[in-house]
Amino acid sequence: ENTRHRATVTRWEREKQNRHPGLVLWFTGLSGSGKSTLACALERILHQQGCRTFVLDGDLMRQGLCRDLGFSMAEREENIRRIGEVARLFVEAGVIVLVAVISPGHAHRQQVKERVGQENFVEIYCCCPLALCEERDVKGLYKRARAGLIADFTGISSPYEAPQAADLVLDTGRDSIERCVAQLMAHVQPRIASRINFSIPLDSPP
Numbered sequence: 001e002n003t004r005h006r007a008t009v010t011r012w013e014r015e016k017q018n019r020h021p022g023l024v025l026w027f028t029g030l031s032g033s034g035k036s037t038l039a040c041a042l043e044r045i046l047h048q049q050g051c052r053t054f055v056l057d058g059d060l061m062r063q064g065l066c067r068d069l070g071f072s073m074a075e076r077e078e079n080i081r082r083i084g085e086v087a088r089l090f091v092e093a094g095v096i097v098l099v100a101v102i103s104p105g106h107a108h109r110q111q112v113k114e115r116v117g118q119e120n121f122v123e124i125y126c127c128c129p130l131a132l133c134e135e136r137d138v139k140g141l142y143k144r145a146r147a148g149l150i151a152d153f154t155g156i157s158s159p160y161e162a163p164q165a166a167d168l169v170l171d172t173g174r175d176s177i178e179r180c181v182a183q184l185m186a187h188v189q190p191r192i193a194s195r196i197n198f199s200i201p202l203d204s205p206p
Contacts, residue, residue, distance in 0.1 A: 007092075011091075011092050011093075011094060014092075014093055014094030015094040017094070018051070018052045018094045018095070019050065020051050020052070020094075020096065020192050021094065021120075021192060022090065022091035022092065022093060022094045022095055022096065022097075022120065023091065023096045023097070023120055023121075023122065023188075023191070023192065024087045024088075024090070024091055024097055024099060024112075024116050024120055024121045024122065025039070025042070025096065025097070025098045025099065025122050025124060025188065026087075026099045026101075026103070026109065026112070026113075026121060026122065026123050026124060027039050027098065027099060027100045027101070027124045027126055028101070028102065028103045028104075028109060028123065028124070028125055028126065028163065028166075029102070029125060029126030029127065029128060029172070030102065030126075030128060030130060030133045030154060030155045030160055031102060031133060031137075031141060031142070031153075031154060031155065032128070032132075032133035032134070032136040032137055032142070033126040033127070033128035033133055033172050033173075034126050034128065034170075034172040034177070034180070035058075035100035035101070035102075035126050036055070036057050036058075036059075036100040037177060038100075038124075038126065038170065038172070038177065038180055038181065038184065039055050039057070039098040039099075039100040040055055040098075040100075041177060041181045042098060042181055042184050042185070042188070043055050043098050045181065045185060046096060046188075051096055051192075052093075052094065052095045052096065053095065053096045053097070053098065054090060054095055054096075054097050054098070055097075055098045055099075055100065056083060056086060056087060056090075056097060056098070056099045056100070056101070057100050057101070058079075058083070058099075058100060058101030058102060058103075061079070061082070061083055061086075061101070062079070065082055065083075065086070066078075066079045066082055066083070071151065071152040071153075071158070072152065073105075076104065076105065076108070077105070077108050079101075080101070080103050080105070080108040080109070080111075080112060081108075081111070081112070083099060083101055083112075084111070084112030084115055084116065085115070087099050087112070087116060088115060088116045091116060091117075091120050096192070102154050102160070104154045104158065104159065104160040104161060105161055106161040106163065106164070109123065109163070122167045122168065122187075122188065122191065123163055123166045123167050123168075124166065124167065124168045124169075124170065124184070125162065125163045125166035125168070125169045125170065126170050126172045127162070127169055127170065127171055127172060127173065128171075128172045128173035129173050130155050132173045133155065141153065142155075142156065145157060167187070168183065168184070168187045170183060170184070
């Protein structure tokens with residue numbers, strides 16, 4: 001029987017206990033553009049301020065929940081769909097989830113946004129030139145892709161569709177981590193505070 005489960009604890013009650021709303025901070029950009037680095041740096045600050053947070057990293061997701069998926073367009077779409085569903089559950093739990101995943105297709109990101117709810121979704125574009133991403137390539141992925149050893153690699157043999165109307169664009173090719181994190185806090189903190197109808201003292205732990 002397909003009966004929708006009704007939670008006895010509401011999202012609002014969870015958010016009230018957490019003292020902030022559930023929210024998806026979706027970091028998109030090429031491999032090496034700084035998505036995971038910035039997501040983890042921002043999470044540390046939010047955590048220190050008493051927020052309930054969690055980072056979903058694209059590489060780690062492919063080692064577990066999405067390990068059965070390859071890199072065809074259909075499999076990329078399914079990868080993003082699954083990550084989006086996990087992120088949606090975090091929002092229902094009243095958690096701020098920071099998703100760091102290439103997510104190269106505009107349509108796929110838009111589907112997640114619609115599924116999660118526009119009011120719960122912040123798209124953050126980590127903008128960095130391909131050449132610089134290749135210079136930062138500590139895993140050697142770009143080198144292997146250039147040599148034809150990795151098929152369908154975003155930016156080399158598979159396209160990346162940059163957001164045209166991201167909520168926040170970070171110039172990760174030019175700006176320091178500290179400056180990018182400051183821009184993130186300036187954008188995210190007011191958004192968190194304006195989304196809930198009870199006091200959220202973000203400058204001190206609960």
